[in-house]
Amino acid sequence: MIGDLGADDFDRLIEAARRAVEAAQTEPPALPDVRHEAADPEGTVRATAVLTGEGPRLQSLRLNPRARRLDSGDLAELVLRTVNEALDGVSAAAGGQAVPNLAAxxxxLHELQQFSADRFGVFADAIGDVLRQLDKRIEE
Known part of the structure; x- marks a missing residue:
């Protein structure tokens, strides 16, 4: 089927793909509900991460009142470790489902469309040159 397509057909296909990408930018497809909760063994810090259109993000962070007893360095380390565990967990649960960069x-696609139009122009010019040379030889 692709062998039967002309330059205008390719141009229409690329333009349709560009429109679909632009539509997806304004109305992104629904992402699967992917979330992961992590907590330290004592339950002092709980973090929940979810998959969003921008990738894994922290949805909630809860501190048990016992967290007040920790010094700031220990608490910061515990929060950091728990949040990273939640983010890693949601990334793993997403199974590598990366959200495509639709703008890119x-x-x-626009660059491909321009390149194919330019290349087709070169091809059409070459065919025209060959036909003109054939006409000259036939006339001689």
Whole structure:
């Protein structure tokens, strides 16, 4: 089927793909509900991460009142470790489902469209030159 497509057909296909990407930018597809909760063994810090359109993000962070007894350095280390565990967990649960960068994809499609139009112009010019040379030889 692709062998039967002309330059205008390719241009329409690329333009349709660009429109689809632009539509997806304004109305992104629903992401699966991916979340992961992590807590330290004593339950002093609880962190919940979720998958968003921007990637894994921290949704909530809860500190048990016992956290007040910790010095700031220990508490900071515990929070950091728990939050990273939650973020790592949601990334693993997402199974590598990266959210595509639709703006970059749209730009790449536009660049491809321009490149293919330019290349087709060169190809059409070459065919025209060959036909003119054939006409000259036939006339001689």
């Amino acid at each position: 994809l749209s730009a790449e």
